[in-house]
Every structure is written in C-alpha cells, then in structure tokens.
Amino acid sequence: MNGTPWTGYFLDGRAAERHAVTVAFGTSALEIADADGLPLATWPYAELRATERISAKRIRAGQVLRLARGEADEARLVLSEVLADDAPLDGSRLTELLTLAPQLASRSRLSRQAVRRFGLATAGFAAVAAALWFLWPPVADLTAGLVPRSWEDRLGRRLVEELLATGKVCNEPAGTEALDRLAARLTESLTPPHPVTVTVVDRAEINAFAAPGGHILLLSGLIETAGSAEEVAGVLAHEVGHTVERHGMRSMVRNLGAGLIFELLSGGSSLANVAPVLTMLAYSRDFEAEADARAVELLAAANIRTDGLADFFARLAREEEELPQVFAYLSTHPAAALRQIATARGSPAGGPAMTPEDWAALQGICGSAE
Amino acid sequence: MTDATFSAAMTPPLGADHIAAKAPGPKEPGRRVRYDGRSLDLFWIYLKNLVLTFVTLGIYRFWATTRIRRFIWSHLRFLDEPFEYVGTGKELFLGFLKAMLALIPIFIGLGVLDFLFFQFLPEFYWASELLRFTIIMSLIYLGTYAAQRYRMSRTLWRGIRFQQAGSAWVYLGLAMRGLLLTVLTLGLYTPFVNVRLKSYEMNNLSFGSQPFAFDGQGKDLFKPFLIAWALALPTLFLSMFWFAARSYRYYASRLSVAGLRFAMPVTGLQVAWLQISNLLLLVVSLGLLYPVVVRRTLDFWCQNLAVEGAVDFKKISQAEQGPKTGEGLASYFGMDAVGV
Numbered sequence: 137m138n139g140t141p142w143t144g145y146f147l148d149g150r151a152a153e154r155h156a157v158t159v160a161f162g163t164s165a166l167e168i169a170d171a172d173g174l175p176l177a178t179w180p181y182a183e184l185r186a187t188e189r190i191s192a193k194r195i196r197a198g199q200v201l202r203l204a205r206g207e208a209d210e211a212r213l214v215l216s217e218v219l220a221d222d223a224p225l226d227g228s229r230l231t232e233l234l235t236l237a238p239q240l241a242s243r244s245r246l247s248r249q250a251v252r253r254f255g256l257a258t259a260g261f262a263a264v265a266a267a268l269w270f271l272w273p274p275v276a277d278l279t280a281g282l283v284p285r286s287w288e289d290r291l292g293r294r295l296v297e298e299l300l301a302t303g304k305v306c307n308e309p310a311g312t313e314a315l316d317r318l319a320a321r322l323t324e325s326l327t328p329p330h331p332v333t334v335t336v337v338d339r340a341e342i343n344a345f346a347a348p349g350g351h352i353l354l355l356s357g358l359i360e361t362a363g364s365a366e367e368v369a370g371v372l373a374h375e376v377g378h379t380v381e382r383h384g385m386r387s388m389v390r391n392l393g394a395g396l397i398f399e400l401l402s403g404g405s406s407l408a409n410v411a412p413v414l415t416m417l418a419y420s421r422d423f424e425a426e427a428d429a430r431a432v433e434l435l436a437a438a439n440i441r442t443d444g445l446a447d448f449f450a451r452l453a454r455e456e457e458e459l460p461q462v463f464a465y466l467s468t469h470p471a472a473a474l475r476q477i478a479t480a481r482g483s484p485a486g487g488p489a490m491t492p493e494d495w496a497a498l499q500g501i502c503g504s505a506e
Numbered sequence: 507m508t509d510a511t512f513s514a515a516m517t518p519p520l521g522a523d524h525i526a527a528k529a530p531g532p533k534e535p536g537r538r539v540r541y542d543g544r545s546l547d548l549f550w551i552y553l554k555n556l557v558l559t560f561v562t563l564g565i566y567r568f569w570a571t572t573r574i575r576r577f578i579w580s581h582l583r584f585l586d587e588p589f590e591y592v593g594t595g596k597e598l599f600l601g602f603l604k605a606m607l608a609l610i611p612i613f614i615g616l617g618v619l620d621f622l623f624f625q626f627l628p629e630f631y632w633a634s635e636l637l638r639f640t641i642i643m644s645l646i647y648l649g650t651y652a653a654q655r656y657r658m659s660r661t662l663w664r665g666i667r668f669q670q671a672g673s674a675w676v677y678l679g680l681a682m683r684g685l686l687l688t689v690l691t692l693g694l695y696t697p698f699v700n701v702r703l704k705s706y707e708m709n710n711l712s713f714g715s716q717p718f719a720f721d722g723q724g725k726d727l728f729k730p731f732l733i734a735w736a737l738a739l740p741t742l743f744l745s746m747f748w749f750a751a752r753s754y755r756y757y758a759s760r761l762s763v764a765g766l767r768f769a770m771p772v773t774g775l776q777v778a779w780l781q782i783s784n785l786l787l788l789v790v791s792l793g794l795l796y797p798v799v800v801r802r803t804l805d806f807w808c809q810n811l812a813v814e815g816a817v818d819f820k821k822i823s824q825a826e827q828g829p830k831t832g833e834g835l836a837s838y839f840g841m842d843a844v845g846v
Binding site: 147149210211291 | 624666
C-alpha cells in the first residue's frame with residue numbers, strides 16, 4: 137500500500153527514554169522496530185488502543201497518534217505524520233491502520249453496555265434512597281421511644297436554656313398565672329398526664345417552639361400579634377400537640393439519621409447541602425398536620441372554640457405584606473395556606489379560652505406594653 | 507544555568523532522545539511546560555458531565571472527574587511530551603464506597619458521643635466539639651494524602667508513573683502537631699508547618715525511579731510571614747497573597763528531580779489577580795466558565811515555571827504499582843481542587 141515506513145518513537149514503559157522507531161503492518165500485528173531495524177515489540181491489532189480518540193474526519197497533517205497495547209501496559213507508541221501534507225485520506229496509512237484496528241476510531245466511549253450499567257446503578261441508588269426515605273421514620277420513631285423520659289426532659293431544658301439566652305423571660309405574675317391556667321385546661325383531658333411548662337420570651341418574632349419534655353416557648357411577638365385569647369390558645373394547643381406526640385425527640389432522631397444517610401450517600405457532593413433541608417421540611421409537614429389534629433381535640437375537650445388557630449393563620453396570610461417578621465414563622469412551618477386547610481375543621485362552637493381579665497394580663501406578661 | 511546545560515532535556519516533538527541532544531535552543535529559555543487544551547473542548551466535556559451527573563443522581567461524578575482529568579493531563583506538555591492520566595471512574599467509585607464503609611461507624615460514634623455529652627456532661631460539651639473537629643481534620647489530612655498518592659500513581663509521562671510514597675499517618679501526625687503549634691503561637695508557626703508538610707510530600711514523591719528532593723526550611727520563610735502577618739489587618743489580608751507568592755518562589759527554588767531545578771518567579775500581585783479574577787469569573791457565570799478558569803490557571807503556572815538542567819532519561823525506570831482504588835475519603839470533604 138504505502139511504501140515509506142511510518143516513523144515515530146516508542147516508550148517501552150520500563151525506562152523514560154524515547155526510542156526512534158519505524159512501524160510496519162504485519163499480518164495480525166503492528167511490528168515496531170528500532171532505527172537499526174531490530175524488532176522492539178509486536179502489538180496485535182486487536183489489542184491496540186488510542187489514548188485519545190481518533191476522529192478520521194478531523195485528522196490533520198502533522199497530527200500525532202498515541203497508541204497503547206491493552207489497558208494495563210504503560211508502553212506507548214507515538215506515530216508522527218499520520219497524514220502527509222495534502223495527501224488524501226483514502227489509501228493513507230491511517231486508513232489502513234483503522235481498517236486493521238477499527239476499535240481505534242470507535243466514536244463513543246459511552247457504549248450501550250455503559251448506558252445500561254449506569255441506568256441500573258441509578259435505579260438501584262434511587263431504590264435504596266426511596267427505601268431509606270420510607271423505612272427510616274418508623275425506625276427513628278422506635279429509637280426515639282427508647283429514650284427515657286428523664287433524658288428527654290433534660291434535653292428539652294437544655295435547649296430551652298439556649299433559646300432563653302436570646303431574650304428576657306416575661307414573668308409578670310398575673311400574666312403567668314393566666315397562661316398556666318390555660319395550659320392546665322388544655323392538658324387536663326390527657327391520659328397519661330403530660331405536664332407542660334410554658335415560658336414567654338420577650339422577642340418580636342411571631343413564633344412558638346415545643347422542645348422535648350414538654351418545654352414550650354412562646355415569643356411575645358406572637359401574643360402581641362394575636363387578635364384574641366382563642367388564637368393564642370390555638371397556637372398553644374398546637375404546641376401541646378407536638379409535645380403529646382413527642383415530635384421534638386422524634387424529629388431530632390429522624391433528622392440526625394437522615395442527615396447521616398444523605399451525607400454518606402451523596403459523599404460531599406452539593407446534594408448533601410440540600411437534602412437534609414428537604415427531609416426536614418417533609419418530616420415537619422407530617423408533624424404539623426398531626427399537631428393540628430391534636431390541637432383541635434385538646435381545644436374541644438377543654439370546651440374552647442377550635443377555630444382560633446385557623447383564624448391566627450388567616451390573619452398571618454392577610455397581613456403577610458405588612459408584617460415582615462411573619463416570615464420568621466413561615467420559614468420553620470409549612471405555608472400558611474396549607475395550614476388553614478389542615479385546621480379548617482375548627483369550629484366557633486365552644487367557649488372562650490380565658491376571661492377578658494386573664495387575656496389582658498397575658499397581653500401584659502412582658503411588663504410595660506409598648 | 508544557560509541553555510547549553512539544557513541540551514539533553516530538549517526534545518523536538520517527535521524525535522528520540524539522541525536526536526534531541528543536537529536540537530537548537532528554545533525561544534523562551536527555561537519555559538518548558540505548556541497547556542494547549544482548548545476551552546471550548548473542555549466546555550463540552552464539562553457540560554456533558556453536568557447532564558450525566560444530574561441524570562444518574564450523582565453516580566456519574568466519578569467518571570466525570572476522570573474525563574476532565576484525562577483531558578487536562580493530556581494537554582499539559584513538558585518537554586513536548588504530554589502527561590497522561592490513566593485512572594478510571596470505576597477506581598474512584600470503589601474508593602468512594604470504601605470510604606463510605608469506613609465513615610459509617612465514625613459518624614455514628616461521633617453522633618452518639620455528641621448526644622451523651624450534651625445529656626450528661628453539658629459543662630464538658632466543648633470536649634465533644636473539640637474531638638469532632640480533631641477527627642474531621644484528621645480525615646481531611648489523611649484523605650488529602652491518599653488522594654495525592656492515587657493521582658500520582660495514575661499520572662504517566664513518557665510511559666513512566668509518578669509515585670507518592672510515605673505514610674498518610676505520618677503526614678497526619680506532622681499536620682496535627684503543626685496545627686496545635688500554630689494555634690498556640692497565634693499563627694506564627696504557619697510557615698514552619700507549611701514547609702514541613704511540603705517537604706514530607708515532596709521528599710516522598712518520585713518520577714519512576716527518580717526521587718524528587720526538597721530542602722526547604724521553615725525559618726527561611728519566617729521573616730516574610732512575619733511581615734505579611736503584621737500587615738494582614740491593615741491590608742485586609744492582601745499581604746497574604748504576597749506571602750503566598752513568596753512561598754511558591756521558595757518552594758520551586760528548593761525542589762529538584764533528576765538533575766532538573768525549578769524557578770517560579772511569580773509576584774503577589776499576579777497571584778492575587780489570578781485568584782480574585784478566577785473567583786469572579788466563576789461567580790458571575792455560575793460556574794459555567796470553569797473551563798476558562800482552568801485554562802487561565804494552568805497557563806499562568808506553566809508560563810511562570812522555569813526548568814533548568816539536563817536529564818539522562820535512560821536512567822529513569824518504572825515506579826512500583828500504586829493503590830488499586832482511589833481517593834474516596836478526599837471526595838467527602840470537597841478536596842477536588844479546581845482544575846482537577
């Protein structure tokens with residue numbers, strides 16, 4: 137075919153020295169010989185591999201071809217003058233080589249087999265993730281159930297202490313008494329009894345927390361925003377609902393485990409930062425709905441009208457634009473609109489949450505009102 | 507040194523060594539490393555990687571990293587011979603699985619310990635936090651060294667592997683001791699620990715049978731560091747760029763391998779401009795200009811690296827085989843540096 141020998145250099149994978157070589161096409165292998173014509177290596181066509189993919193159409197004069205034998209061998213054959221200047225591709229040495237070793241020009245590295253493997257791996261990964269997603273909550277709840285009440289109580293107290301460090305505790309005696317009376321009424325119907333301690337913190341944000349062990353925190357911004365005692369009662373009942381269902385402990389265990397699982401599965405990729413937030417939101421949505429349902433039961437048992445919580449959220453939704461601090465509440469709770477649906481069962485039947493005097497005292501629990 | 511002493515190292519694109527010895531001198535004396543990758547080519551790889559990683563829920567990322575490395579390595583040329591990356595996605599994937607198995611008990615143990623401290627010894631909670639910090643830092647150092655070992659073992663030049671010997675545990679010991687002393691001296695120990703770690707790393711690196719040698723000493727960088735340290739607040743820490751450039755110059759001047767010596771005459775202003783402009787490019791383009799950042803970074807270092815000396819390539823033989831799987835631990839802590 138082509139009379140002139142193909143020249144280049146050979147790296148034998150044993151020393152770093154380059155050997156000037158000429159290459160000839162044998163019957164079943166490429167024959168590599170040094171400058172004196174002594175054979176250096178014989179590489180079967182079937183085992184040839186290009187370290188960089190060859191695209192016959194894009195090959196240009198002066199381009200270099202780097203060949204290896206198989207995957208593990210470090211020897212390299214570097215061929216120059218792949219295509220002589222102005223020479224046609226047809227009938228060239230390159231075409232001849234590509235005919236003998238067609239795998240050198242195979243276009244895509246992502247073979248059908250690779251696509252199938254990646255598809256299977258992805259499906260498997262998704263299945264494991266889904267299984268963990270559904271299996272983890274019951275396992276976590278079981279684990280949370282094993283935690284002794286005294287531990288839970290201590291944990292809750294520690295968390296509350298940390299939160300209390302962010303603001304002054306409001307404890308005007310009349311207001312505290314009014315609040316304690318309301319809390320006692322709400323928990324009266326519970327068997328076994330669930331003691332709760334309610335603390336008001338002087339902070340402008342509209343928010344409330346239920347820490348493990350029945351430690352409930354109300355921020356004074358919430359009491360100031362509420363339009364009636366029934367709205368506060370609704371929120372308090374919701375937090376008592378969290379306590380009764382041990383949501384604090386359960387979400388702690390759930391989130392810890394979910395965080396660990398995602399950290400391990402995603403291995404530091406950016407997914408790791410988003411996923412725990414997503415699970416936390418998903419878990420908390422279940423818990424919020426559960427607490428809402430509990431709240432309605434508790435309010436009804438205490439003979440308090442049950443639409444207070446719904447009213448409160450309706451107000452938040454209406455005043456959203458006027459009150460930027462509302463977002464502080466919404467960010468840790470599902471959208472107000474969703475909550476309204478959940479609490480829509482509330483009804484105006486039932487009595488008031490407290491006497492007008494008690495309500496006035498509760499509004500003044502932080503001392504001199506602004 | 508002059509070009510005359512360089513003769514054996516010069517090699518025209520396709521000649522063998524004995525031909526190269528007679529070749530004429532280079533246009534830019536000493537500048538031997540080139541990056542000739544086209545940003546557009548890298549961009550397509552990068553884009554394809556993004557899509558495939560997304561579609562496979564992240565599983566493809568090991569193969570994505572491998573593709574990027576293959577491209578960059580193969581376009582980085584020293585003495586007109588390209589480097590070659592021979593690692594595979596599968597090795598990285600298996601390394602990741604191994605790291606995962608090792609991390610499960612560690613993470614669970616830390617979680618339980620954290621909880622117990624919070625519950626029963628709240629006044630000693632800081633001890634739990636300190637322990638967690640120490641363990642995470644240790645994992646980062648171990649992972650970094652192991653990753654370097656893997657990367658070097660998969661880097662080929664002239665058909666010869668690099669080799670990172672040494673022990674990740676010894677490296678960890680040096681690093682933790684350095685960290686402690688740095689904290690105790692309010693940062694003043696920094697140049698000593700930097701040079702000590704660089705020294706351990708470099709003196710355990712070899713190209714085939716040829717070891718690298720690094721004879722740097724922390725005390726040589728102490729004065730520059732003191733100046734940069736004193737000026738840190740008034741200059742909003744920009745003085746640290748100057749110190750970084752000073753360190754690079756020093757490291758390069760103290761490094762040698764197979765009769766080659768190096769120089770890296772960069773200035774603080776250049777380093778600052780490179781890093782700040784790269785950061786801006788990435789932020790403004792939401793990461794899409796990554797290929798441009800890679801090219802700028804490599805161009806910068808290649809253009810500033812001067813190499814002098816003569817090599818007898820016949821005397822450099824193959825290195826031992828490297829590890830079977832790769833850098834799982836490092837990938838957990840975001841150690842995949844830009845460009846790699």
